[in-house]
Amino acid sequence: MKSFEKTQTLKPYLDDLKHTLYLWRKSHLTMVGSVIIGLFLLVAIFAPLIAPYSPIEQDLSKRLIGPGSQHFFGTDHLGRDIFSRVIHGSRTALWIIFLVSVISTAIGTIVGVVSGFFGGVIDEILMRITDMFLAFPSLVLAMFIAAMLGPNLTNAIIAISLVGWTVYARLVRAEAIKIKSMPYIEAIRSVGASRLRIIVLHVLPMCVSPILVQMTLRMGTIILTAASLGFLGLGAQPPAPEWGVLVSDGRGYLMNQWWISTFPGIAIAFVVLGFNLLGDGVRDMLDPRLRR
């Protein structure tokens, strides 16, 4: 009897999961995106095993060698192996994506849920603050914060997070307002649940899937912003193997040693492409309006 009940309650979830997997398999572009991101994760995890050389060690006797069997992507002006630097760069990129996603989602979710759930003056104040952060082109604000904090990787991560939270705040606020007026929340409230309990146990779980969709969609942008900061000299600093820094390294050698800037840029475009495809796919899978 008990096991029967269990399957009864589990069945809709299992069907749901099956349907999600079906949608995932059906979309070729989502598959491509997943494969790219899978590769990216594997490369980032096993970077020291894959990279044939040290990403930082210089060997001036091997300066500016073109791509070949010894150095797949060639070497730079200090004799460093570009392939190894690109491979290790994936770790930097992953680290940035992870931290920025966590920090900006956390700030945005808290602001959004407080704003949407309590409404009134608190909502008005929090939303005007959000507007103020949205009043800058996001890269300009990120550059400004990163430079004022002092250009390095940690501060770039802080800057990108401080720019990115607004999206989540607006999203979660809209969800919270919608959920707040639902009958089940009224029921829980009438039983005497505290506000904190309602928010944590009944409002936030409903926001998880839109937040996940948004997170995946924003990961490409995070890489692009971080690389832009690195390229401009306001993010990660040389000799760190960060993709934007790598592209910048090759600027002065572009005409004769094209490989220095080219390969790191391909790596950025490839991974951003993967996240964009995956993000679109995840949105289609998790958005009930698009699930058919």
Added chain:
Amino acid sequence: MNFVSFILRRIILMIIVLVGVGCIVFVVSRVIPADPVGAILGGNAPVEVVDRMRAQLGYDRPIAVQFIDFIQGAIRLDFGVSLRTNRPVMTDIMEYFPVTMELAIVAIFISILTGVVLGVLSAVYRNRWIDQFSRIFSIFGVSMPVFWTGLMLILVFYGILGWLPGAGQYDWMIELDNPLTSITGMRLLDSLLQGNWHAFWDAFRHIILPAIVLGLTATAIIARITRASMLDVLKQDYIRTAKAKGLKKRIVILRHALRNSLIPTVTVIGLTFGSLLEGAVLTETVFSRQGLGRYITNGLLGLDYPAVTGGTLYIALIYCLANLIVDIVYAILDPRMRS
């Protein structure tokens, strides 16, 4: 009346937001850096020099006084004197901003043209090669880093093919033979006004690559939106009627369908303006154009505090004004937006 109150409300909101923007810029530039003057001069500067610099920047006064001074200055668009150029920041901005504006205008022009053409073609020839091409182009268009695309185009069109100049706004030789006096600060416009065709052609050749790079993301988005709305419109009854009347396909598409399908496109064009300002920072750096984006970047790298705060505030102001204009245009186009 409804319309006027809508616009008034938007303007008041914008002013509140701009005051907040001023607060953010102040806090980030004056409160967060522990020792700005030390950072500018380096660790080994003598105490007297540091003190003089601090007094020159006004950093020796209480933070509240600095704040009031800062806001008062910002309202009058007086951001102080740049540490690098030794000129009032606003004079600098007035010189650099038209360069950015010119690039943005050419970029949006190119992306509307190519985006709409690609979108219409891929809707009309749905699932044919042009549609597939447009799809792949759009996916890559939003995935490639702007600064890298710029370098690659320089490599191909300047380095390998030699068709276009690589960087800068004009050629010194052309400038020597056909000097151009600055009227608007936009070289294309100035040379047109003065009938200086050599300078115009030269400026055009210099702006084409950066404008393509800057407009790439916008092109991709415009192409996708135009395709989607064109497909919607093509399904409508009046299109079938027009076809049934025996009108030529070209006329049905250009005269009947395109006009209605462009409404969502107009929306997107307004929204991409912000991404253009952002892209200008990178494009100007890659192509060595003396625009506002590069001014701010160099200011940030050289810790030129007055230039940076002024430039950032100015960009935020332009950005907010652009959004305001977009909102007003919507309200004119679509009365439902006014509520």
